[in-house]
Amino acid sequence: xxxxxxxxxxxxxxxxxxxxxxxxxxxxxxxxxxxxxxxxxxxxxxxxxxxxxxxxxxxxxxxxxxxxxxxxxxxxxxxxxxxxxxxxxxxxxxxxxxxxxxxxxxxxxxxxxxxxxxx
Amino acid sequence: xxxxxxxxxxxxxxxxxxxxxxxxxxxxxxxxxxxxxxxxxxxxxxxxxxxxxxxxxxxxxxxxxxxxxxxxxxxxxxxxxxxxxxxxxxxxxxxxxxxxxxxxxxxxxxxxxxxxxxxxxxxxxxxxxxxxxxxxxxxxxxxxxxxxxxxxxxxxxxxxxxxxxxxxxxxxxxxxxxxxxxxxxxxxxxxxxxxxxxxxxxxxxxxxxxxxxxxxxxxxxxxxxxxxxxxxxxxxxxxxxxxxxxxxxxxxxxxxxxxxxxxxxxxxxxxxxxxxxxxxxxxxxxxxxxxxxxxxxxxxxxxxxxxxxxxxxxxxxxxxxxxxxxxxxxxxxxxxxxxxxxxxxxxxxxxxxxxxxxxxxxxxxxxxxxxxxxxxxxxxxxxxxxxxxxxxxxxxxxxxxxxxxxxxxxxxxxxxxx
Numbered sequence: 383x384x385x386x387x388x389x390x391x392x393x394x395x396x397x398x399x400x401x402x403x404x405x406x407x408x409x410x411x412x413x414x415x416x417x418x419x420x421x422x423x424x425x426x427x428x429x430x431x432x433x434x435x436x437x438x439x440x441x442x443x444x445x446x447x448x449x450x451x452x453x454x455x456x457x458x459x460x461x462x463x464x465x466x467x468x469x470x471x472x473x474x475x476x477x478x479x480x481x482x483x484x485x486x487x488x489x490x491x492x493x494x495x496x497x498x499x500x501x
Numbered sequence: 502x503x504x505x506x507x508x509x510x511x512x513x514x515x516x517x518x519x520x521x522x523x524x525x526x527x528x529x530x531x532x533x534x535x536x537x538x539x540x541x542x543x544x545x546x547x548x549x550x551x552x553x554x555x556x557x558x559x560x561x562x563x564x565x566x567x568x569x570x571x572x573x574x575x576x577x578x579x580x581x582x583x584x585x586x587x588x589x590x591x592x593x594x595x596x597x598x599x600x601x602x603x604x605x606x607x608x609x610x611x612x613x614x615x616x617x618x619x620x621x622x623x624x625x626x627x628x629x630x631x632x633x634x635x636x637x638x639x640x641x642x643x644x645x646x647x648x649x650x651x652x653x654x655x656x657x658x659x660x661x662x663x664x665x666x667x668x669x670x671x672x673x674x675x676x677x678x679x680x681x682x683x684x685x686x687x688x689x690x691x692x693x694x695x696x697x698x699x700x701x702x703x704x705x706x707x708x709x710x711x712x713x714x715x716x717x718x719x720x721x722x723x724x725x726x727x728x729x730x731x732x733x734x735x736x737x738x739x740x741x742x743x744x745x746x747x748x749x750x751x752x753x754x755x756x757x758x759x760x761x762x763x764x765x766x767x768x769x770x771x772x773x774x775x776x777x778x779x780x781x782x783x784x785x786x787x788x789x790x791x792x793x794x795x796x797x798x799x800x801x802x803x804x805x806x807x808x809x810x811x812x813x814x815x816x817x818x819x820x821x822x823x824x825x826x827x828x829x830x831x832x833x834x835x836x837x838x839x840x841x842x843x844x845x846x847x848x849x850x851x852x853x854x855x856x857x858x859x860x861x862x863x864x865x866x867x868x869x870x871x872x873x874x875x876x877x878x879x880x881x882x883x884x885x886x887x888x889x890x891x892x893x894x895x896x897x898x899x900x901x902x903x904x905x906x907x908x909x910x911x912x913x914x915x916x917x918x919x
Contacts, residue, residue, distance in 0.1 A: 401563030401575065436576035460580075463641040470638050471630075 447489030510599030510747030512591035516550030550740025550845030557583035582620035587743035612665030616675035672904030677852025699853035703741020729839035740845025769793025773907020784825030798913035806895030812839035866894035
């Protein structure tokens, strides 16, 4: 399985992810190399942490699939849209915002990303 | 119109300082805040006014930094325009000085008016990326980090403001309009308190388009680059930053025990109806705005102890205002200065910043001198332009500002006790 990656260099990816947790940046660089969904899932905790609105509690390091993105983690619709933009811009995974309307939980998000990677 | 309006809080993020004390010191010693572009500019414009200790030059907000004394959250700033960071720093000071509580901010009786031209840099950045994606992938912050009015969206949400909210865009009189209409919100009884924030981005995208109309100085020596009323002036020096003022009814300030820094007595506005860029050569619009402001305030010209002139250091602008001032005051001109010699021209920020400077003058008891003035011309020679800051309190002062389209706004401010 492989994603339609952008031609971004390591330096560009690091620059785009300035301020994200180091574990997230490292996982993003690995995903850019291997394109494996499991690697992309390792990007998620740090990405969610970065995009949470100010004042929201830090998410757990391991995200259980049943966790709800809004009520449990604190992601609002704008934060989710930001994440979709980054996935699209950074990894070349084309995501239309309205496609994410049914994504409610971490498990939904993972399934959605797998479908996008297989498309 | 009934309520008397007072000012109880000030905040600054400017080229001449990011605290009341630093700005006051600069005004007293006539120490300018202009500096070379970093990195150095390759074009004809060498100088700008950059708020000290801030770096919001990147189009990636994660790279921004600010002085550690300001308790700003990176997550809050991430979706803001760069000048939003300046605005938050200025607001922090103004709200602290006014001692407004969170409950008062959100009681529906406090409003917020802002002035800003938006961020051309962020607009440029996001539009470039959008076009590169085939107009398919728009960043969710593309609008709220760049358009005029973005300050309002952010600041009212951050502060929990439930009262009046509006952004003003009238070029270089934007900040002055925001302050004038904020005063009216209180006088009309619609709000008890109004926060006014004016902020401007400062970078190539904001400043250099003014090259196209020959408005920017090409001098590399700050003393020569921004010299309002001087015969040798050749344009203005663009400047960024923010100023914040807290206005409230006198009754509200008294009930809260807020210290009154100054009173706002009135304001006036007019339009030249003459040219999209050039002021009327005789300054008829700004003259009318001064007369209307004095009438609104109920004071006569003899009571004015200082005029903070708009005078941006452009030949046409300075000359028109000098003629208007002479027409209004005759040979009995009070001390006049343009503090843009020190700050540079803050565009949308200018009117609010200079109103805040007027508040410092009446509250602390000094009259800012005209920095960088070496030789007057025929028109400015008729004005009273002190070359040094005068250690005396002006009791009633005028704050003049003008913008494109000949839009003129004048405030009348007074000391707390006069």
